[in-house]
Amino acid sequence: MSGLRCLLFWLLLLMPGALLAVPTFQPAMMPLGKGPDAVAASTARMVGAMLEYSRWPSARPAVRLCIAGAARHADRLADIRLSSGAGVELVAIGAPGEPAPDRCDALYIGRLDSPTLGRLIAGARGEAVVTIAEDDPACRSGAMFCLLYTPQSLSFQLSIDAVSRSAVRIDPRVLRLSKGGY
Template sequence: MRSIFFYLLLLIPTVAFAVPTIQPAMLPLGTGTDATAAGTARMVGAMLEYTRWPTARPVVRFCLAGNARHAGRLADISLSNGAQLQFSSVTGSASARSEGCDALYIGRLDPGPMQGLIADTRGQPVLTIAEDDPDCRSGAIFCLLYAPQTLSFQLNIDAVSRSTVRIDPRVLRLSKGGY
């Protein structure tokens, strides 16, 4: 009996390493001057596709805040349900709620104003995407993660639970971390 137990203990490390690790979905960015902007547009378009608002949106009011370095091609997004994107900027003391945003894309912004914008969306049907928050601590639903030649994202489940938008659960499997 002891020998069987001993051999089972020897197998535990093998079994632990045999479990496949989940890798986040990484979008290759390609080459060119606007490859990062094009990849960002593809990734954000997919995020919009997997988001459900409480009521259908024939027009998605897409707001931009801060210095969005990789947002140059967001106007290229085409949604499969035929919904159109209507772009506007959130500046100064304006809030995403007062601007009527359905999606809020936040570029480079100091932590205080960024967290204030995101806090203003809690309990509201607003998809929040942070471009410049690699640790995903701002409270945005999605945080874009840029690496050399690739783009991935983190999904903040806590932020999803505080919002009234719903994200397809399959997205969790594609995200990095998903916390």
């Protein structure tokens, strides 16, 4: 019995150290540039990269990027250029609660109240629409991508559940980036 107690003592003593040795994952971060619209420019680069790694069921000559809600960092989204040659068309959604899948290939969501946000995400679920939330750091809205802002950088979280419910396929390398792999 004494040997078992000794073993248990050492296991309990060493366990916190073993738990601390497990690497924590940090998402890939994009440093913010300088200037008055550095956050908006970085947001446009990040959203452009997300769209680059998205595959819709059929080719899009232009990706219709709809903006819903009060978006703080969407000023430079019109600057997005995709390497595939597809353009990006910005579409403002008049009433944020209305379903957007028939008019949008991607949905950039700014600040919205919870019921409106829920209706918007539910309307895009199962459709060929990439959803990107600007103001959801906990990533609980059901959007596929959630932007994470810090004073010096921008990163994102990816919701595997939301991606699996979408008709849009996201390149698996994006998951590695969201978890900190390169």
